[in-house]
Amino acid sequence: MNNDLIKNWLEKQSALVVDGAMATELEKRGVDTNNELWSAMALVHDPDAVVAVHRSYFDAGANIAITDSYQANIPAFKKAGLTQEQSGKMIFDSVKLAQRARADYVKTLPEDARQTTPLLIAGSVGPYGAYLANGSEYTGDYSLTDREYKDFHRARMNLLAGAGIDLFAFETQPNFAEAKALADLSRNEFAGIPAWLSFSVTAEAKLCDGTPLTEAVTYFNQFPNIIAIGVNCTAMTNIEVLIKVIAKVTDKPIVVYPNNGDTYDPVTKTWESNPNARSFSELAPKWQAAGASLIGGCCRTTPVDIQEIAASVIE
Template sequence: MNNDLLKNWLEKQASLVLDGAMATELEKRGVDTDNDLWSAMALVHSPESIVDVHRSYFEAGANIAITDSYQANVPAFLKAGLTAEQSGKMIFDSVKLAQKARDAYAETLEDSVRQATPLLIAGSIGPYGAYLADGSEYTGDYDLSADEYKSFHRARMQLLEEAGIDLFAFETQPKFEETKALADLLSSEFAGIPAWLSFSVSDKAELCDGTPLTEAVDYFNQYANIVAVGVNCTSMDNIEGLVKVINSVTDKPIVVYPNNGDTYDPKSKTWQTNPHAKSFSELVPKWQAAGASMIGGCCRTTPDDIREVAAAIKK
């Protein structure tokens, strides 16, 4: 999958549907995610559950599966007791499991539908803060040099590339300097692979490190292989306004995948249910009207939510 082909799909489809939460669905299947590796621990102990979750999202209407590698990185697996070889295999397998689900689902489609339906695998690259497992992706409270960021992300990106991803998903990124390092690494060492870049933001149209969203988005206009920019893991109520802000400074497709409306406390690592949350079917048309063209769900979202997104987009 190259940049032009992904762009052609976006132009052809008007919108693409992303999948939803992995950890939430794994927990429903009895998988323990209460650890520093979070959902990535399932790569070690319950890989078939990951296949099942990916398949459920494709069946709900998702065009893009995001690999279970957000918090999967070699240092974290080493800390958990795996060898370097085993750690690399887990990251590589995160792609193969998504591909297995995609291919099984594709076999259920008629040839004409399969040929007309993009079914892509996005390799998830979480921020360095996700490795810290302390909620830093929501604060940006860490500092590395550009070379240190590249060194941290390089091995995972190489493994995802080798396994055959269609694009990278640089997601929940709270720090402008880290995203600049990622984009530079992508251009210099992974030039044939497109990526979307999705920021972790505060309630004030700023990255969590305080960088104005307009400044960050505008910076990446110079990178042709950053094929979409946007936000994820934020409140559904924030999306429409953020899309308008992003749309004011870029012509790139805009990607959004918010949480389901519940609120998260990164210190206690607990969620509080929001009984007044609006529905995706109500909000997706507003996001599209504001300029979003890649839409899915993040934490706490389910296949039912993605089914709502897909139905709203079809309308």
């Protein structure tokens, strides 16, 4: 999948719909995600459940499936008892499972829709903080050298690329230095594969490490293979303002996929439901009007939420 093809789709359509939460839907299917690998443990113990979740989002109207590899990395799998070879296979398979769900879904479409409906697989690359499994993807409170960041991410990116992703999703990135390393690695070693870059931010329009969002977005304008930039895993009510902040400093398509309105405690790793949360059907059109081109959901979102987005954005 080349950059131009994805850009053409974005130009032809006002928006593409990104899928929703993986762990939330796995938990509904009885999969235990309370471990350091989080939803990625399902790659080991229940791959069919991963396929089912991906398929549920395609059925709901998603154009883009994000692989179950956010917290999947070789050191974490080895720590859980897998061999080097088995660990690599789990990351490779995260793509194959999403592709399987897509292939099954395509069979349900009319022939003309099969040719015109964009259905993409985005290889999830979570931050180093996700590997630490201590909530630091929400603080950015960690520091490696540029080389160390690249060495950490390279193995997973090689496996995702080898399995045939359409693009990378560098997501929930809280640390400016790490995001720089990822973009540089992507440009120099994976130039043929486009990527979106999505930050973990505060309500004050800063990356979680304190870097102003405008400074970060402006920096990544220089990377042609970063074809979209935005935010994820933040409150729905923050999104419209953040889109407007981003739109002031970039012409790249903007990607947003917030949480569903519930509140997460990274210490206890539990969620508190918000009965007064706004609906995606109400907010997604506002995000699109503000300038978002790729819209989906992150933690705690469901196929119902994605169906609301698909029904409310203008294609």
